[in-house]
Amino acid sequence: MSVEKKIIAKQLMESYFQSQVGGNMMQNRSIYNQKPGEIMVLYFISTNVKDDSPGLKVSEISGKLNVTPPTVTQHINSLEAQALVERHADPADRRVVRILLSDKGKKYIQRINEARLNMFVGLVKHLGEEESLLFAEMMRKASDYMLTQQEFYIRNFIVDETDEK
Amino acid sequence: MSVEKKIIAKQLMESYFQSQVGGNMMQNRSIYNQKPGEIMVLYFISTNVKDDSPGLKVSEISGKLNVTPPTVTQHINSLEAQALVERHADPADRRVVRILLSDKGKKYIQRINEARLNMFVGLVKHLGEEESLLFAEMMRKASDYMLTQQEFYIRNFIVDETDEK
DNA sequence: CACATATACTTTGGTTGCTTATTTAATTAG
DNA sequence: CTAATTAAATAAGCAACCAAAGTATATGTG
Secondary structure, three states: OOHHHHHHHHHHHHHHHHHHHHOOHHHOHHHHOOOHHHHHHHHHHHHHOOOOOOOEEHHHHHHHHOOOHHHHHHHHHHHHHOOOEEEEEOOOOOOOEEEEEOHHHHHHHHHHHHHHHHHHHHHHHHHOHHHHHHHHHHHHHHHHHHHHHHHHHHHHHHHHHHHOO | OOHHHHHHHHHHHHHHHHHHHHOOHHHOHHHHOOOHHHHHHHHHHHHHOOOOOOOEEHHHHHHHHOOOHHHHHHHHHHHHHOOOEEEEEOOOOOOOEEEEEOHHHHHHHHHHHHHHHHHHHHHHHHHOHHHHHHHHHHHHHHHHHHHHHHHHHHHHHHHHHHHOO
16 A cells, blocks of 8 residues: 555544544534534524425434434424424325424524524635635545445454454 | 625535534444544544653643543543553642553554554545645644634624624 | 234433533642 | 642533334235
């Protein structure tokens, strides 16, 4: 394996972990007075539900947010109690629950999205427009890659372990 | 404000949040049979302690990992119980605790680092060498920027809130 | 049709990782 | 020598997750 690639990989790894630890800024409860996980759910619904849609299934949300269905149910429970989302039974399959933003929920997440977008506009100015687009693309590529490699990575590590004398 | 920048910012924001939710792959307990937070501490020590160093202070670790000192204390407690790290009193200031990896801890984290590095070498191949370097640089720039903007962002959002009629 | 199996979600109980507030011990300033 | 400060540890508690078990609905097979 190329030494060059290994050196680059090391740099990439360090930047990656460094940005992981510092990077949870916009997920601070004290800012929104709302739990970060719940905001993530609201955000995801707001970017994935069209106005005429019947709403998202719990399983769709959990799949895309990479968490288990119980976790989503709990977020939805809390958000529903605050009247930020609505649950509707799916007429075609009554096991399915369709989740929609309420008007209150729409306004709420819109305000957060605007504040966040302002921050990202600042970041675009800081990085440059072309570099920002490139950065966005690389984040997508990298997280897709990591998702595909996950299983392989685990298997490799475990084999490694059983090798141990 | 430029519409162009806003569109780019939106793309950047979407990629950013998408990579946040998918991206915690290498932090999976089941892989290492060890808590992710503790691995992060081991990793940080391994990359920041030279062989002749007296070890890191709790406050140094907590500062760089962006957590409070009690959090670090708890991780160190668990790691010490597993004999992966050692606590040493600092002779110059006996309030200070110096944290060092044990031999077992060194071997342990080295094995994890190798597996992780392999994954990142794969990522470098996937993205390309030049792009990987650029990506690493942009991650650094972006997380630095977000850290500096954090306070401003919070203030802005709260002002916004009090404006609400 | 009936019943076994599968699916979609919810409930329950527990773990991890973090926080704030407080305490203990050691150092430094007046 | 005392008062204030600093470093770390302890205590109590919350948020976000998961696995396992439970409930209700749907589907496939004889």
